[in-house]
Each structure stands twice: as C-alpha cells, then as structure tokens.
Amino acid sequence: MSKIMPFTGAQAVANAMRQINPDVVAVFPITPQTEIMMQFAKFHADGDVDTELVRVESEHSAMSCCVGASAAGARAITATASAGLALMWEILGVASGSRLPIVMPVVNRALSSPINIHCDHSDAMGCRDHGWIQIFNENAQEAYESVFLAVKLAEHPDVLLPAMVCLDGFITSHGVQNMELFEDKEMKDFVGEYQPKKWLLNTDDPVTVGPLELQDYFFETQKQRADAMMKAKEIYLSVGRELSKITGKEYPYFEGYQLDDAEAVIIVMNSTAGNTKAVIDKMRSEGKKVGLLKPRLFRPFPYEEIAKALSGKRYAAILDRAESYGANAPLYGEIKNALYEVQEKPKLKSYIYGLGGRNIFEAEIENVFETLLSGDFDPMEVGHIGLRGESQ
C-alpha cells in the first residue's frame, strides 16, 4: 500500500534514494540541493540504507567519485544545483562519454553572476548537450517517481548514459506537498540490482575505462554516445510503462493539459506548468480554448511527437526559465526546430520568465494566453514576463 505524505520535493527525492539504497552516494552541500543530502545522510545515520556515503570536498569531486564508483561496478548517485553543476561540467562529460549510468537530481537554481540562490533553469540548460538524459518535473511527486525511472533508463544495456532529474529550486524542493510514497519493497524490486556487463573491479575480466582516443577512434565513440541517446528515447517509454504498473501514472514525453482542442498553447517545464493549469481551468470556464504542453523529457528531445501535438494549433508561447545569450531561448529553440517540417505550424512567441527566482503570477500567464488568442503579436520579438521596463 502506498502512503500519502506531506513532503518537500527534497524529502521526496531523498526517499526515492532511500528506497533505491544505492551502493555509493557522493555528498556535497549546495543551496537548494542540500536538503536532499541532509535527509539522505539522516537515513544513512539511522541505518535505513547501507550506502557507502562519501563526503567529498567539491562537486567536481562528487562527480569524480561517482564516475569511479560507477566504473567499478556500483550504482552511484549524487545531487547538485547551480554552481555545483557548473563545477562538475568537465566530469559530466567523462560520465556520459564513459557511458556510466550515474543518476543525479538537479535542483534548478540560477547560475552566477550576480550570485543568486533561487530557481531558474540556466544550470541544467548549460549542460544540455553533454550527453546526459534530462527529465524535468513539475512537483515532488513527479521528481520522486522520475528518480526510479532515471535509474532504470540509465542502466538499460542499450542506453548506459547518466541521467539528471530536474526539479525547481525552493518552489519544488522546499515547498511541502501531499505526495504518494510507494512501498519500499515494490520500488526496490523495480530498480533491482545494477548488473554491469563489464566493470573495473572484476579481476577475472580486466578492462580499461576512459583511455586516450585520438583521431583514430574518438569520432566513432561519439557516434555511439549519440545513438545511445536516441535509443534512450524509446526506452524511456518502455521503462515508464513498467513503472506505471506500480504507480498507476503515465510517463509520456510531455504532458498535455486541455491540449487536444486548444487554440492557444503555453509550453513550459517544471513548476510553472502547475500555475498554468490553474489559469487554463479558469479560462476554460470562460469558454477560451487554451491548453498546456509540458515537456518532461528534454534530452533526448521528442521532436516528432511534439511537432505532431502542435500541428494545426493556431498559437503557442514557449516560456523559458533560462536565457541563451545571443540565441533562441533553449526550449523555444527546440520547439521551433521541431516545427520546421510541419505544414500547419502555430505562430510562436518566445518568453523569458522567472530568472533568479522572479515570481510568475497567474494573471501574467493569463495575459500570455490573451496575447496569443488576440493573434496580435510579433513572433520575432522575445517577451519578458514580470520584467520591469517591459509592458507585456
């Protein structure tokens, strides 16, 4: 039997880690991720897990520790945010390049500078092309379930890539929500034991991990990594179906909310999707055809599926909680990409919102919908929600 618990997102994720009972967890504090590891360290101290808890001296070391552990044959997890993720950057590539299925909750927080501890997605977006699977989550419940999905997907023999589970800093990580906690045994059985085919500590079958590759083989190895990432797309769905049997939930590439007959669509990830749903309920009661498309799998990106869902829609606004300086905002760019081959494309509008934890209000989301429905907007101009000096 599952239980309903009043958990923060951090508690939810820490409980997922408790149920998984990883072989190795590398811990280093960074706001607002610290809460996860604080919880997990308590489970460790109480003997709820028999994980090897490694207290490292930086995030660079945390990821290095996970790389070593994973190569050795262990199931390894760490968690981070913002500058911590940035400091890991070099080793993130070692993890994915060496095809090590490390799992990492990322509590999304703005990147310096100026220093800021609150939510935006610039940390995860900064490493979106680094060979990590990225799953975005609206709330504690989704983040909790995604940790299990991530473990199983990352370790799938046809994938073997590391995976990030992204949740909004403070909003999700520290906000208390009612969430459904599934039974320890069921979740433990779902992830099972990590069974690598080759591992460093197997003295009967010695291998070398992470050697030098120059002009002769580097290119071939990158092609394998790219193929594995594409493979992860279909396996995400099959692992999701397996998880559904326990949770009763669905794990699509994206969630559609009042999407089918919507004329105006907002595309947004993580917690703001929740606010958008509330706005949609209100506007639908007024007879306005508005809907939501909330991507969950950002890497690999489900281009064709999103293109299909948006084909024939009149208007869509893409809300990015990150800048891409000198380029299209990350999510907007992907959506625009996805639509290239579509005949009946919606007219698009890119919005930046919520940088450094700037609040976004329902009235502002409603405003975006109204702008879309009016059809009176310049698709080439980037909008900024809640930015002083700009009338929306």
Added chain:
Amino acid sequence: MAKLKSYKEIPIGGMIEKAGNSEDFKTGDWKTFRPVWNKEKCTNCMICPVLCPEDCIPVEKGEKPVRKETDFDYCKGCGICAKVCPVKCIEMKEEAGFNE
C-alpha cells in the same frame, strides 16, 4: 597498423576489453630520426640499453651480455643512445630515407 574498426565494432565508451594490449600499440611510428647502429664497432658496454628511455634496445643475456638491433616499433628517435655511446657507433639518420 591493424585495420581501423567501425563504430559498430568497438566496445562502448572507449572501453578496452583486452588487458595488456598496449603491446599492440606501436609507439615508434612518429620518429623523424633513426639510430643507425654499427654492430662491428659496438663494444657491448651496455650504456645505451640502460639509458634508452623507451627500453627498446634488446640485450641478449649471458655471462657477457650482447646488444641487439634496436626495436624500431618502439624507438622514438630521441638520439640519447647516439649521444651516450662512448665509441660513437650510433648515427642518427633522417627517417624519411628508410622504407619499412
């Protein structure tokens, strides 16, 4: 050099599945100078085999050890052997002149 394999034929992530395979990696193919050894003049003093940084000057063991021809698969052409030889019986010659 063995024929290079396609991305479908190699282990993932650059993993090397065969232990001790550095033997197969010929490191001497980038030398620009080759030590040409005059066997007749050599006194088998054993200075060059000891000082060669690549350990690629073979020695036949025995009561009186005997220097053998350099292993060019691994010689990087640094010229140390030529420099240290007391009887100057090693001459460094441009690799381009040799066809292997």
